[in-house]
Amino acid sequence: MTAKTLYDKIWDAHLVSEDADGTSLIYIDRHLVHEVTSPQAFEGLRAAGRPVRAPEKTIAVPDHNVPTTLDRIDGVVKNEESRIQLDALDKNARDFGVHYYPVDDIRQGVVHIIGPEQGWTLPGMTIVCGDSHTATHGAFGALAHGIGTSEVEHVLATQALIQQKSKNMKVEITGKLAEGVTAKDITMAVIGKTGTAGGTGYVIEYCGEAIRDLSMEGRMTVCNMAIEGGARAGLIAPDQTTYDYVMGRPHAPKGAEWEMALAYWKTMFTDEDAEFDLMLTLKGEDIAPLVTWGTSPEDVLPITGVVPHPDEFEGGKVDAVKRSLEYMQLTPGQKLTDIAVDTVFVGSCTNGRIEDFREVARIVKGKKIKTGMRAIAVPGSGLVRLQAEEEGVAKILSDAGFEWRLAGCSMCLAMNPDKLQPGERCAATTNRNFEGRQGRGGLTHLVSPAMAAAAALTGHLTDVREM
Amino acid sequence: MKKFTQITGVAAPMPLVNVDTDMIIPKLFLKTIKRSGLGKNLFDEMRFDDNGEEIADFVLNKPAYRNAQILVAGENFGCGSSREHAPWALLDFGIRVVISTSFADIFFNNCFKNGILPIVLPQSDVDKLMEDANRGANAVLSVDLESQTISGPDGGQISFEVDAFKKHCLINGLDDIGLTMQKADAIDVFEAKHSVSAPWI
Ligand code: SF4
Numbered sequence: 263m264t265a266k267t268l269y270d271k272i273w274d275a276h277l278v279s280e281d282a283d284g285t286s287l288i289y290i291d292r293h294l295v296h297e298v299t300s301p302q303a304f305e306g307l308r309a310a311g312r313p314v315r316a317p318e319k320t321i322a323v324p325d326h327n328v329p330t331t332l333d334r335i336d337g338v339v340k341n342e343e344s345r346i347q348l349d350a351l352d353k354n355a356r357d358f359g360v361h362y363y364p365v366d367d368i369r370q371g372v373v374h375i376i377g378p379e380q381g382w383t384l385p386g387m388t389i390v391c392g393d394s395h396t397a398t399h400g401a402f403g404a405l406a407h408g409i410g411t412s413e414v415e416h417v418l419a420t421q422a423l424i425q426q427k428s429k430n431m432k433v434e435i436t437g438k439l440a441e442g443v444t445a446k447d448i449t450m451a452v453i454g455k456t457g458t459a460g461g462t463g464y465v466i467e468y469c470g471e472a473i474r475d476l477s478m479e480g481r482m483t484v485c486n487m488a489i490e491g492g493a494r495a496g497l498i499a500p501d502q503t504t505y506d507y508v509m510g511r512p513h514a515p516k517g518a519e520w521e522m523a524l525a526y527w528k529t530m531f532t533d534e535d536a537e538f539d540l541m542l543t544l545k546g547e548d549i550a551p552l553v554t555w556g557t558s559p560e561d562v563l564p565i566t567g568v569v570p571h572p573d574e575f576e577g578g579k580v581d582a583v584k585r586s587l588e589y590m591q592l593t594p595g596q597k598l599t600d601i602a603v604d605t606v607f608v609g610s611c612t613n614g615r616i617e618d619f620r621e622v623a624r625i626v627k628g629k630k631i632k633t634g635m636r637a638i639a640v641p642g643s644g645l646v647r648l649q650a651e652e653e654g655v656a657k658i659l660s661d662a663g664f665e666w667r668l669a670g671c672s673m674c675l676a677m678n679p680d681k682l683q684p685g686e687r688c689a690a691t692t693n694r695n696f697e698g699r700q701g702r703g704g705l706t707h708l709v710s711p712a713m714a715a716a717a718a719l720t721g722h723l724t725d726v727r728e729m
Numbered sequence: 730m731k732k733f734t735q736i737t738g739v740a741a742p743m744p745l746v747n748v749d750t751d752m753i754i755p756k757l758f759l760k761t762i763k764r765s766g767l768g769k770n771l772f773d774e775m776r777f778d779d780n781g782e783e784i785a786d787f788v789l790n791k792p793a794y795r796n797a798q799i800l801v802a803g804e805n806f807g808c809g810s811s812r813e814h815a816p817w818a819l820l821d822f823g824i825r826v827v828i829s830t831s832f833a834d835i836f837f838n839n840c841f842k843n844g845i846l847p848i849v850l851p852q853s854d855v856d857k858l859m860e861d862a863n864r865g866a867n868a869v870l871s872v873d874l875e876s877q878t879i880s881g882p883d884g885g886q887i888s889f890e891v892d893a894f895k896k897h898c899l900i901n902g903l904d905d906i907g908l909t910m911q912k913a914d915a916i917d918v919f920e921a922k923h924s925v926s927a928p929w930i
Contacts, residue, residue, distance in 0.1 A: 278912070278915050278916055278919045279912055279915050281894065283892070283893050283894055285892075285894040287909060287912060287915070287916070289916070289919050289920070289923060291930045298759050298760075298812070299811065299812060299813065301762035302762065302763065302764050302813075305762070305763075306906075310906070312906075319930075326759075327760070341760075343760035343761070344760055346760070346762060347760055347762060350762050384929070384930070386927075387930065392811055392813075393810070393811055394809070394810050394811040394835060407835075408810075408811035408835050409811060409835065409838075410811055410812075410813035410816075410835060410838060410839035410842060411764075411812075411813040411839075412813060412839065412842035412843070412905070413838070413839075413842070415906065416905055416906050416909065419906050419909075419910070420906065420909045420910065420913075420916060421916065421920070422909060422912075422916055424905055424909065426892070458747055458805055458808055459747075459804065459805040459808070459831055459833070462805070462831060462832075462833065462834055463834070492805070492808065492833060492834065494834050514929075515929030519928060519929045520929075522928070522929070523927070523929045526927065558747050577746075578744060578745070578746035578803045578804060579746055581744070581745065581746075582745060582746045582747060582803075585745070675756055676756065677756045677757075677759060677760070684779075694751075694809065694810075696749050696751045696752070696809060697751070697752065697774065698751060698755060698774055699751055702755070702757075702774060702779075
């Protein structure tokens with residue numbers, strides 16, 4: 263038998279049919295649905311008179327549009343269009359009988375946070391969602407990727423997806439991470455190396471000691487940003503850390519099924535002689551706390567660096583860098599630590615889990631954020647919020663001056679009331695620094711939660727190692 | 730889905746690299762529950778200023794390119810979010826072909842589902858077409874999917890590759906779901922087998 267990668271194994275285990283030209287039909291184990299990319303898909307089903315083929319494998323939750331301010335408890339959604347979209351999801355979820363966590367359910371949250379939290383996400387599965395950060399679930403050794411709305415409709419109707427197989431890429435992070443360096447820095451370092459298109463056509467498997475040492479939450483942060491490197495999906499082979507995380511979750515298998523599942527999951531790894539089409543190795547020790555300076559996630563530098571000059575680049579990137587520096591209002595040569603920020607955002611499917619808030623609390627405990635600074639902490643789910651409150655993490659953040667919010671995507675993409683105003687500059691734990699991503703004219707620097715906490719205290723981008 | 734066989738139209742140059750789906754259609758316009766009507770907001774933040782006035786030097790605002798049907802774009806076009814609103818907006822504006830050296834994966838797939846043909850070409854060919862596109866109203870290209878060729882204003886021809894299945898669907902305007910439904914038996918068989926080998930799913 264030929265040696266297989268983890269990706270090959272999951273692919274083969276889900277292949278329904280394959281045409282001579284490689285066009286394949288892949289069975290989908292979990293389909294996650296949110297309010298922004300699904301209305302047209304449900305509309306299509308209704309128009310064709312088709313049911314959802316497997317409602318028990320379909321999970322719906324509103325997250326992108328929902329307000330995260332406390333007045334949401336009174337059912338207030340001030341934006342008419344947002345309300346229409348939320349109502350549409352509510353109606354679609356109930357009409358088609360899929361699993362559903364409405365806005366007022368304590369389990370509601372960002373779709374990629376609640377999948378793992380509820381045990382919907384399991385090793386060896388295929389998982390799709392009409393959202394590019396579906397890659398997050400790859401942390402469990404599941405093949406998970408984003409799809410468009412036509413594909414959402416296709417999966418709703420058939421529980422299968424038409425695909426061409428991707429190529430295999432291996433990203434190995436060796437050794438140990440230095441003090442102050444986190445999973446977020448790993449994933450940003452990789453994109454800094456590959457560029458935002460470097461992973462196009464590939465599924466990335468992350469491996470190496472530094473990856474093995476990460477908690478499940480850290481692994482989710484790493485896989486979350488695989489898509490920013492252009493990859494279809496990111497994967498990490500399951501191990502004891504994975505099983506410990508999954509065990510006992512509401513939708514995880516129990517009893518004899520657990521034993522059966524576990525035996526299967528233990529076969530979910532890349533065979534020793536399997537071949538990868540592309541490989542990249544980074545030394546864990548070489549990774550520094552990183553920040554982005556531009557408007558592409560590949561625009562990363564160690565916090566000790568300076569804003570680059572467009573001349574340092576080649577081809578079409580020269581103009582893109584000129585444009586980003588102008589947009590970001592930065593000058594070549596400027597020290598990154600001299601960049602003042604007025605907003606700090608901690609949250610999103612990249613860094614909105616309990617460990618992220620614990621990390622921020624560790625740094626800001628007993629201190630106050632810089633005067634005039636607006637710092638927002640948005641838990642990724644109602645359960646993360648509850649846990650942070652029970653552990654006293656929420657109180658530490660509030661005492662330091664953070665706004666402590668309800669769960670949702672919030673200022674990760676500004677489709678809801680949380681937005682940057684033009685010219686406002688934010689250190690954000692999110693995954694995209696595109697022009698206008700956090701609000702028209704808003705300026706985003708991507709950082710880890712620890713670096714966001716440091717910036718909140720000092721009022722500028724700061725090396726957390728000096729705190 | 731709209732069929733695609735042959736398009737002759739003005740090509741607009743957009744050499745910027747890493748044009749993301751937020752640029753193509755800002756999230757502000759994702760709150761719709763319809764597929765149509767997004768063309769007026771295509772490239773909104775690049776096309777209009779804060780007062781909603783057209784920005785004169787944005788390519789699609791120039792008289793020559795207002796009816797462009799083809800975009801010649803920089804590398805990694807369509808990166809970022811999975812929003813199918815991006816191809817919907819392009820289509821609604823009238824764009825049926827995008828040519829670049831590379832596309833982001835999800836965007837590339839989404840185009841085919843909506844009757845838009847994304848064409849990947851080597852840098853030298855894209856450079857040549859970018860030059861052609863820079864000629865304003867004379868920048869007429871003909872794209873023929875059947876023969877997989879692009880003819881430029883000077884009569885030169887460039888051929889391109891396209892996945893056979895995707896080409897078949899595009900030429901015939903076929904809906905993927907209908908095609909997959911024909912394989913319902915295979916899905917049933919798979920599902921039955923899968924539920925025995927992995928009952929926890
Ligand atoms: S938190 Fe941000 S990246 Fe994640 S699903 Fe929401 S909008 Fe997308």
